[in-house]
Amino acid sequence: MLEMTIREKGCRGCRMCIDVCPTACFDFDEKEQKAVVAKVENCIACLSCAYICPSQVISHANIHHVKNFYRNIYFSRRMEKFL
Amino acid sequence: MSPEKIRLNTEWLCDCGGCHVSLVDLHEKILNVLESVQIQKCPVLTDEKGYPEAEIGILTGSIRTEHDRHAAIEMRKKCKTIIAFGTCAVYGGLHGAGLAHSREEIMDHVYLNSPTTRTNFIPATEVDGLEKLVTPIDEVIEVDLYLPGCPPHAHFIFEGLSALIEGTAPRVRQESVCGGCNRTMKKSDVTEIKNSADAVADDDICFLSQGFLCLGSVTLDRCLSPCPNHGIMCTGCAGPTMQILTEPNRDIRTEVSERMARLTEIPSEVIRKSMEQSAKTHYAYAMATKMIGDKPTFLIRKWIAEVEAS
Numbered sequence: 001m002l003e004m005t006i007r008e009k010g011c012r013g014c015r016m017c018i019d020v021c022p023t024a025c026f027d028f029d030e031k032e033q034k035a036v037v038a039k040v041e042n043c044i045a046c047l048s049c050a051y052i053c054p055s056q057v058i059s060h061a062n063i064h065h066v067k068n069f070y071r072n073i074y075f076s077r078r079m080e081k082f083l
Numbered sequence: 084m085s086p087e088k089i090r091l092n093t094e095w096l097c098d099c100g101g102c103h104v105s106l107v108d109l110h111e112k113i114l115n116v117l118e119s120v121q122i123q124k125c126p127v128l129t130d131e132k133g134y135p136e137a138e139i140g141i142l143t144g145s146i147r148t149e150h151d152r153h154a155a156i157e158m159r160k161k162c163k164t165i166i167a168f169g170t171c172a173v174y175g176g177l178h179g180a181g182l183a184h185s186r187e188e189i190m191d192h193v194y195l196n197s198p199t200t201r202t203n204f205i206p207a208t209e210v211d212g213l214e215k216l217v218t219p220i221d222e223v224i225e226v227d228l229y230l231p232g233c234p235p236h237a238h239f240i241f242e243g244l245s246a247l248i249e250g251t252a253p254r255v256r257q258e259s260v261c262g263g264c265n266r267t268m269k270k271s272d273v274t275e276i277k278n279s280a281d282a283v284a285d286d287d288i289c290f291l292s293q294g295f296l297c298l299g300s301v302t303l304d305r306c307l308s309p310c311p312n313h314g315i316m317c318t319g320c321a322g323p324t325m326q327i328l329t330e331p332n333r334d335i336r337t338e339v340s341e342r343m344a345r346l347t348e349i350p351s352e353v354i355r356k357s358m359e360q361s362a363k364t365h366y367a368y369a370m371a372t373k374m375i376g377d378k379p380t381f382l383i384r385k386w387i388a389e390v391e392a393s
Contacts, residue, residue: 014268054300055262075328075374082229083243
């Protein structure tokens with residue numbers, strides 16, 4: 001089953017994930033001023049939230065990976081060697 | 084030297100030396116490292132001029148002089164694993180901004196027209212020949228591990244070295260500087276980009292929300308975010324995030340302008356244009372690498388080719 005997690009401490013409370021999510025997966029915790037995953041079953045794994053998140057703390061697991069039309073091959077060959 | 088110790092060489096190419104100093108930032112942990120590592124060659128510790136055989140080779144700095152190139156090639160020959168250590172080694176570093184000037188302009192400015200010295204000739208023998216371009220080391224030799232950061236924080240150095248020595252998985256995340264920043268991102272009604280010389284930023288609110296250009300959201304966290312947590316906007320010293328490097332259509336200025344426009348009332352087009360006007364600053368650390376330089380919207384290599392053709 002698809003999983004989506006936000007590393008809570010890394011969330012800056014910008015609400016951008018809430019704004020871009022096409023299927024309303026997120027809620028905002030007003031007390032903590034942080035986004036939370038509310039309806040993971042809605043997620044279509046478009047990854048819009050992961051890309052917009054300024055902290056890059058939203059991660060998805062068990063998703064269908066769509067082949068990239070465009071990729072920086074020069075970097076992608078090296079990516080696994082990056083710490 | 085005990086035979087079971089892992090032999091380590093380090094070499095210092097074109098950089099400020101901060102990466103070598105950052106090894107000392109391991110503090111007491113350096114004792115743990117030294118239990119299993121024998122430092123053979125290290126420009127700030129040993130008097131070894133040659134390149135002894137070693138298991139691990141740490142290269143800091145980029146290739147700017149003929150000696151840098153020679154040293155990198157010799158290190159590759161003698162070391163089983165080469166670590167590109169620090170932003171200069173990985174992306175070319177801050178002096179990558181030198182690509183905006185020709186070799187002749189740089190030599191003239193430093194040796195002939197320097198406002199602070201009285202020299203009036205370009206040395207022919209005393210200094211190494213300056214190469215035409217700034218080159219990240221992986222364009223000259225094969226690199227086994229990349230560790231960006233200016234310098235990398237001791238946490239990442241320790242994780243990287245431990246992983247290599249003990250074969251464990253390093254405990255690192257590939258998040259941006261924002262992930263470690265304590266400021267809160269709030270939507271605001273700011274309508275103009277501000278300069279740190281003109282206004283004082285609130286300590287608890289994100290710089291972008293307040294109209295200050297901060298590169299935290301486009302910069303890989305290899306520093307534990309000290310600058311934004313101490314009132315200084317991130318300048319992107321550890322180089323771009325993984326998504327900017329993998330996706331050809333994502334770039335430093337487009338990502339910052341999109342996020343800042345969502346937080347403020349400033350149109351993204353205005354932010355993007357402002358960043359383009361000071362591109363040498365915003366792109367300085369990663370300007371020399373093909374990972375940024377080959378993006379379709381990045382024109383500096385085209386400018387160089389045009390100058391060379393004329």
